[in-house]
Amino acid sequence: MTAEPGSLHQRILSDISEKILSGVWAPGHRIPFEHELTAEYNCSRMTVNKALSQLAKAGLIERRRRSGSFVRRPHSQAAILEIHDIRTEVEATGLPYHFERVSRHKRRSSAEDRELLGLDATGSVLAVECRHFAGKRPFCQEKRLINLSAVPEAEEEEFLEISPNPWLVGHVPWNAAEHRIRAMAADEDVASALDIGVGSPCLVVERRTWNAERPVTQVRFVYAAESHELVARFAPSQG
Amino acid sequence: MTAEPGSLHQRILSDISEKILSGVWAPGHRIPFEHELTAEYNCSRMTVNKALSQLAKAGLIERRRRSGSFVRRPHSQAAILEIHDIRTEVEATGLPYHFERVSRHKRRSSAEDRELLGLDATGSVLAVECRHFAGKRPFCQEKRLINLSAVPEAEEEEFLEISPNPWLVGHVPWNAAEHRIRAMAADEDVASALDIGVGSPCLVVERRTWNAERPVTQVRFVYAAESHELVARFAPSQG
DNA sequence: GTCGAAATTATGTATATACATATTAGGGCG
DNA sequence: CGCCCTAATATGTATATACATAATTTCGAC
Incomplete structure (x- = not known):
């Protein structure tokens, strides 16, 4: 740094x-x-x-x-590198990063949990919610499910000092991931978490991660529209 | 910089x-x-x-x-985003695809055009606007700039029978592209093009394409939030 | 008045220098 | 042997300075 x-x-x-x-x-x-x-x-x-x-x-x-x-106008340019580490993204703006663990619950997986994670059998999951801040302003809401049968060590972690993403990156290898990116209107939960109005446009990034065919974690990040932009650069694969 | x-x-x-x-x-x-x-x-x-x-x-x-x-060892993921041809995307839903060319203007590049395209010298550009439909419903608004000094043949094309993207793919090689993805609230222009309410959340995909360091085209696709979702598979790589 | 050269100004890059701070290595001593 | 103190070392931050470069403005020649 x-x-x-x-x-x-x-x-x-x-x-x-x-x-x-x-x-x-x-x-x-x-x-x-x-x-x-x-x-x-x-x-x-x-x-x-x-x-x-x-x-x-x-x-x-x-x-x-x-x-x-x-x-500059907000959307004209942003980060050049594609970095999904939220801390790095925030710090690139020069504002101090911190996060807050809002909640953490262990439970038997509900049908909805299994659908989100892509699990077919019941089992224990850990549901964690966090807020990530840029300075004093909320930057991103994170709602995550962790499959405890794939990552039993997560049960010992409170996620108060380290947020789930860096913890998982350090503890679990993964070999596949899928992202879904869409826009949505803020509902009340998102609006209060991000301190924006209900109905404001938000960017949603959902990610599911597997390790050897086994679902590891599913997470949904919600960003206020003005605060975030994804950038991808690539060359044609065929042609 | x-x-x-x-x-x-x-x-x-x-x-x-x-x-x-x-x-x-x-x-x-x-x-x-x-x-x-x-x-x-x-x-x-x-x-x-x-x-x-x-x-x-x-x-x-x-x-x-x-x-x-x-x-450092890799700690973030770079996107391998596959953004398909709109026709293909629409037809995947089973609905018939068609498009409408809304406007087409040739002009000397304005400062804004140059910023969008990443051009440093003045020159002629072609501005084309289209709407893409899934069945009878608007699916996507497309606003595009084409750098005529890189693609002079485009001046002869009306884009009434073929939409700009497939035409360009067939006429110009490209070796680099950059995508920016974000959420926005529909302004009046977008709202009327997509037949949604002003302020509704939308997903915006902006793409800039280069051929040997020369900007070829810049395009902005706007989708109504409910109508579209991007899916990307990510592989671990150095961030 | 208009065109073009020259002065002005703010940023861009690089240098040498200084001291602060974190971390490791090593030496003396109980 | 372990402990503490000290020295060495690489990075972290800041200064003053210099000249380059780009974009305006000023101003003189015509």
Whole structure:
């Protein structure tokens, strides 16, 4: 990581991100010149430059020589790399990441659980719900089922210190996954989790993961429409 | 962007990325120390540091004080997204497919056109709008820009009998594409095209296509939320 | 007035330097 | 042998500085 937790450059970065994401500085707005920020934060131009360059790379601002730096329209560009690690995605914007484990229940699988996981026999599942934050703002709601017959160690994990995804990546190999991506209107549950209005458009990413034909986990991530965009690059496979 | 095209720091960055992504440096491998790279590239430590910090932020390497920088093992998944031809998608549902060409204009590229296409010089573009139907219901709105300096033949095509996508596939080779997927609320234009309410959630797929570094076409497909879902299989890879 | 050259300005990249901090290695001592 | 202190080392952050580059603006020649 380029910056340690309390570094000045990190502070500049998250201050500005915050202003942009909260709408204080709208798209098209010219943010202060480097030399003004240099004065405001009482630091060298290099430090300001590093922070602004990073914001430009993250797609939040656009820099024009001789003219200054401007807030970009939200959808015009975002992360270049396809990264499904939420922490990394959040930190790319310069805002601090944290998550909250909302709930965790062990239960015998219901019919709905089995359908979601793709299980055919009954068994124990662990249902975990989390919220992921970018700064103080909710970034993503996560609702997950873990198949305890495939991952019995999960029963010992509270998911308070580490969120389910990194824990699973470290504990269970997997060899296949399927994603379903769609848009939906926020229902009350999602709206309150993400702090948006009921009916607001959301991007939903559902993932099912298998290890040697055995379902491991099923998870649904819901993002507010403005906050997220998926990017995929590829070359033609045939042709 | 922190780096201009041919900058040294950019070169270091891509050299190292290349070695990691190609597997020359496997996960766990210690990459040369900053002072070694300083010697190799004949530059200052700051320049090397900037490149390595960026790689760390992108998740390709992990840096440990006193020990050095190490290639990380894959921790995220890159998409292998298969986005099919719309006709095929519609016909898979059993409904008859047809499309309607709504408009077609040739014009000199505006600043917005150039941004969408990723063009840096002015030139002529063709803007085409279509609607695709599943049975009698609108399935998808398509708004497309074609770079006429890359595909001059498109000027002769009206796109009344054949829709732009299959025409382009048959006329222009392409070697790279980028997709952006997000959710949005229907504005008036989309709402009337898809026959849904303003504010309804929609799934947006934007695609840009290149042929030998030259932008060929940019297209935005908008689907009503209920009508469409993307399915992707993901294989583990270096993120 | 219009065109084009020159000055101005903000960003882009790179250098040398300094000190801070985390982690490991090694040495002295009980 | 284990423990603590110290030294060594690689990275982390910040500064001042320099020159390059792109985009405007200014201004003089015509």
